[in-house]
Amino acid sequence: MRRSKLLDRPTAELIGFSWLVDAVAPLSAYGERSFSEVTPFLAGDESAARSRARRIVELAAALDPGRLEALRALLRDVPDVAAALAGAAIGDVLSDPAFLELRRFCATLARVDSLVADSGQFEPLCNAAVRGVGDALATGQRDDATSFYLADAFDDGLAVARQRRADAHAEFQALRGREEQRIAAALDREDLGDEFIVMRGELRGDLPAGVHVIREAPTYFLCRAQYDEATVTALQRRDAADRSAAQAEEEVRARLSVVVRERAVEVSAAGAALGELDVLVAAAVYARRHGCTAPDISAEPTLEFEQARFLPLEEQLALAGREFTALDVRLDGAAVLTGPNMGGKSVCLQTCGFVALCCAYGLPVPATRARAGLFDQIAWLGLGRDERIGGLLSSFAREVLALKEVFERAAPRLLLLGDEFARTTTPHEGRALLIALLERLRSRSACAMLATHLGGVAAASGARHFAVRGLRSIPQPSGDERIEQVLATLGASMDYRVAEVGEAESATGDAIALADLLGLDRDFIAAAYRAVAQ
Amino acid sequence: MRVGDELLALAKAGGDGTIFVVGIGRDAGKTTTVRAIYFAAVRKKLRVALASVGRDRGTLGDGAAKPRLWLSPGTCFVSAVGVLPQSPACRVFRVSSLQTPSGNILFAGVETPGPYEVTGPPTAAGMRDVIAELRERSDLVIVDGAVDRVAALAGTRGAVIVAAGAADSATVAETALDTGALVARLRVPGFDAEAPGITVENALTETLVGRFIAERESRQIVVNDPTQIALRGRAAAEAFARLRIRCRRPLRVVAATVASAAAERQFEPVDFGTAVANATQLPTFDVYRGARAA
Numbered sequence: 001m002r003r004s005k006l007l008d009r010p011t012a013e014l015i016g017f018s019w020l021v022d023a024v025a026p027l028s029a030y031g032e033r034s035f036s037e038v039t040p041f042l043a044g045d046e047s048a049a050r051s052r053a054r055r056i057v058e059l060a061a062a063l064d065p066g067r068l069e070a071l072r073a074l075l076r077d078v079p080d081v082a083a084a085l086a087g088a089a090i091g092d093v094l095s096d097p098a099f100l101e102l103r104r105f106c107a108t109l110a111r112v113d114s115l116v117a118d119s120g121q122f123e124p125l126c127n128a129a130v131r132g133v134g135d136a137l138a139t140g141q142r143d144d145a146t147s148f149y150l151a152d153a154f155d156d157g158l159a160v161a162r163q164r165r166a167d168a169h170a171e172f173q174a175l176r177g178r179e180e181q182r183i184a185a186a187l188d189r190e191d192l193g194d195e196f197i198v199m200r201g202e203l204r205g206d207l208p209a210g211v212h213v214i215r216e217a218p219t220y221f222l223c224r225a226q227y228d229e230a231t232v233t234a235l236q237r238r239d240a241a242d243r244s245a246a247q248a249e250e251e252v253r254a255r256l257s258v259v260v261r262e263r264a265v266e267v268s269a270a271g272a273a274l275g276e277l278d279v280l281v282a283a284a285v286y287a288r289r290h291g292c293t294a295p296d297i298s299a300e301p302t303l304e305f306e307q308a309r310f311l312p313l314e315e316q317l318a319l320a321g322r323e324f325t326a327l328d329v330r331l332d333g334a335a336v337l338t339g340p341n342m343g344g345k346s347v348c349l350q351t352c353g354f355v356a357l358c359c360a361y362g363l364p365v366p367a368t369r370a371r372a373g374l375f376d377q378i379a380w381l382g383l384g385r386d387e388r389i390g391g392l393l394s395s396f397a398r399e400v401l402a403l404k405e406v407f408e409r410a411a412p413r414l415l416l417l418g419d420e421f422a423r424t425t426t427p428h429e430g431r432a433l434l435i436a437l438l439e440r441l442r443s444r445s446a447c448a449m450l451a452t453h454l455g456g457v458a459a460a461s462g463a464r465h466f467a468v469r470g471l472r473s474i475p476q477p478s479g480d481e482r483i484e485q486v487l488a489t490l491g492a493s494m495d496y497r498v499a500e501v502g503e504a505e506s507a508t509g510d511a512i513a514l515a516d517l518l519g520l521d522r523d524f525i526a527a528a529y530r531a532v533a534q
Numbered sequence: 535m536r537v538g539d540e541l542l543a544l545a546k547a548g549g550d551g552t553i554f555v556v557g558i559g560r561d562a563g564k565t566t567t568v569r570a571i572y573f574a575a576v577r578k579k580l581r582v583a584l585a586s587v588g589r590d591r592g593t594l595g596d597g598a599a600k601p602r603l604w605l606s607p608g609t610c611f612v613s614a615v616g617v618l619p620q621s622p623a624c625r626v627f628r629v630s631s632l633q634t635p636s637g638n639i640l641f642a643g644v645e646t647p648g649p650y651e652v653t654g655p656p657t658a659a660g661m662r663d664v665i666a667e668l669r670e671r672s673d674l675v676i677v678d679g680a681v682d683r684v685a686a687l688a689g690t691r692g693a694v695i696v697a698a699g700a701a702d703s704a705t706v707a708e709t710a711l712d713t714g715a716l717v718a719r720l721r722v723p724g725f726d727a728e729a730p731g732i733t734v735e736n737a738l739t740e741t742l743v744g745r746f747i748a749e750r751e752s753r754q755i756v757v758n759d760p761t762q763i764a765l766r767g768r769a770a771a772e773a774f775a776r777l778r779i780r781c782r783r784p785l786r787v788v789a790a791t792v793a794s795a796a797a798e799r800q801f802e803p804v805d806f807g808t809a810v811a812n813a814t815q816l817p818t819f820d821v822y823r824g825a826r827a828a
Contacts, residue, residue: 097618162646
């Protein structure tokens with residue numbers, strides 16, 4: 001799944017692109033190839049994006065979890081026969097391992113077809129070529145695609161050549177065996193190896209006839225059994241029979257390779273279709289697992305959702321035994337987002353980005369309802385984008401350069417997510433910059449959500465104003481300063497929901513209360529409250 | 535009783551159906567030992583599977599092909615896509631994702647008797663997976679091992695047979711010392727859970743051992759399994775003499791074999807067998823003489 005020009009790397013990381021890629025990644029090599037070609041839908045593709053998301057939701061509904069898992073197991077194990085098909089196409093004689101993989105591939109496609117047959121979701125993968133290759137390779141096989149052997153049934157000549165080989169081996173073994181038994185008996189041993197040692201002290205008389213001494217040492221002989229003339233002749237016959245059998249085997253492989261070559265294009269097409277199925281099944285598993293719905297893809301650059309979740313964070317919270325507070329947002333232009341520290345402003349921006357991302361790739365959205373346009377660019381500005389300290393540029397300068405890039409690209413449909421842009425300059429000038437940015441965004445009909453602690457920005461720019469509801473009450477420090485406990489206390493007191501508000505309803509700051517909750521000493525906190533009061 | 539039969543009987547007593555033949559170096563007679571055990575098992579009508587942990591000779595730069603084993607129908611063996619013989623054709627059971635310089639590892643079955651090259655994955659983890667699969671396909675798994683790959687033995691309940699050859703060192707005494715040290719390393723006793731000990735999670739190296747000896751450490755030095763002990767020769771002998779090295783999962787070393795004839799030199803077979811038997815305190819067999827050495 002390619003980012004293309006939709007979003008740059010820092011934005012991708014902040015709004016969960018990598019997480020999403022992992023969540024909807026297919027399992028087979030075919031799926032991976034298909035997945036690597038997935039690019040975001042662009043303006044004008046709304047219908048296609050909408051259809052894809054709906055198809056995934058329908059697929060998730062049509063296939064029960066057991067069947068989805070069975071499909072996944074098949075996809076995880078399907079062999080990649082692309083190299084074998086390419087080899088056959090240029091006239092290579094394929095090897096037995098390649099035939100096994102082709103056999104398993106054909107059998108897997110048939111199993112996938114039977115699993116999804118009554119769902120009405122897919123055309124059959126098995127075409128005539130797949131069946132032809134599968135049938136050809138099943139000749140004389142004793143099991144269900146779990147092995148491959150170049151069986152005698154492939155060719156009468158092969159069976160004959162193998163019988164001759166077996167006869168020649170038996171003749172040679174009998175002669176050699178007799179000779180070795182004679183020598184072993186003479187040496188009072190039960191058997192001989194290819195090479196064997198005879199101790200001089202244990203030898204009664206001379207070495208028996210037919211023993212060839214490789215090396216002579218003061219106390220022993222290193223020996224090998226020597227073949228007599230009849231055995232050597234039998235060996236020559238055996239070698240000739242081996243060569244004939246090898247030739248017969250290779251001729252069968254060549255014929256089977258032609259069967260594959262003649263069908264390679266259609267078998268490859270079935271593989272490509274399998275890849276697309278894998279990609280859709282992976283997305284369906286994702287949709288089912290996270291309770292996703294198909295979004296309405298709008299022709300307008302808009303973003304609205306109800307009960308949406310930022311899944312990467314929801315997953316982390318679940319591990320900590322906590323729940324994500326689902327969010328509602330209606331964004332049809334540039335807007336301001338305010339709220340207390342740790343109130344979830346950044347998460348609201350990330351949720352906006354994640355929903356837009358899902359829509360861009362025609363994926364179901366983790367929300368009860370969503371409607372969004374297809375953006376040419378999703379850009380993140382401000383906090384989290386570039387947290388380096390030091391270097392030639394200040395953090396403010398880096399923010400400005402990132403904004404300059406956004407302006408210069410001038411994407412016709414822009415979704416800008418700003419997290420405390422210009423927070424590192426004076427509040428007076430930071431506010432002015434934000435107002436100017438909102439005016440620019442509105443003039444470009446961009447969709448944007450700019451989170452800030454600065455007051456009066458929405459009113460001054462005429463932008464809509466959203467706010468995190470914030471603390472229901474000021475929580476009292478419990479004395480337990482463990483961060484998990486503090487977060488739990490905070491989570492219980494904070495209303496993370498976002499609502500559109502007038503400027504007068506803007507949340508008051510909760511920073512000193514939070515500092516108190518996080519364990520700063522009481523004198524310091526008291527001094528801060530005194531300073532606020534003055 | 536044939537050497538192969540005796541080795542098989544020792545290995546199977548109380549084992550889990552896996553035999554590792556570990557050589558102390560090149561040309562230690564591992565393949566000859568494997569062959570003797572294999573034929574003994576085939577005579578007993580056991581379903582045998584074979585794999586090799588050894589490094590490909592080709593990668594050692596001597597250009598020699600890995601010795602082939604004459605295998606009987608019904609035998610399962612590990613091969614690689616690039617070295618599976620075209621003839622006689624084998625039954626191919628599975629091509630795995632494990633890779634070697636010769637291509638992907640595969641599991642094959644012998645349909646026609648003939649010489650086959652047995653190979654295996656390059657990693658210890660890969661070898662453990664391969665053994666697990668071979669055990670499902672057979673009654674007995676024989677692994678042709680290598681001293682620098684003993685990590686593959688980690689966690690096994692199989693029997694270990696140590697092969698010593700004349701090619702390993704210049705003298706009988708030196709070879710016997712190295713073999714004894716390897717056996718001592720592999721036979722580290724199990725730890726005493728009631729007694730105090732220091733657990734070593736990673737490799738027990740010469741440096742670490744030097745520190746323990748300098749500190750006159752008297753507690754148990756506990757490793758998870760003997761393959762963690764990265765000591766050889768005299769360093770190993772001194773460590774075992776002066777420290778109480780113990781392990782959580784002991785290995786079962788059941789026998790030694792000797793190969794007194796090598797291309798470089800020959801040892802006197804009886805002297806060599808006796809020296810190795812004394813150094814290892816194991817039943818020791820001369821696979822070339824076809825007799826118990828000591």
